[in-house]
Amino acid sequence: MDPDDLPRARGDAASLLAKESLDTYSQDELIERIAILEAEIERVRAHHARTAEHRRAADAFFRPRESD
Template sequence: MEDEDRPHALASGRKDAAASLSLESLEPYSIDELDTRVALLEAEIARVRAHKARSAANRLAAEALFRTSAPSAPSSSGATS
């Protein structure tokens, strides 16, 4: 894989496992090993997508919980109950 074809590090600059994998040469792997690697990476992609969906749902729930409605106008009669 040419350098320009490799995935780049996260925008945060943090090195993670995916960034480390992208630096590894694939030349020594057999076809079967590459198929296994692809299957593992696809499973990891599914895991990350599921976590992302749960995180988005949690965020929406938190936003709904803390969202306040517009304050109502005070009573014009001035009477209190």
């Protein structure tokens, strides 16, 4: 995938990372970078799950009541 095809993240940090040359990194540095990025992906996924649950709870609370 071409980095230019990635959606733009708030602050554009992800697109800056995607455009960075990896040629100067050693094998060990690349493995460390992957671990850091995987940890960040997990953090974002966890936050997304929390906010999605919050949204579901709010939607359920504010759902119009059924009339009898």
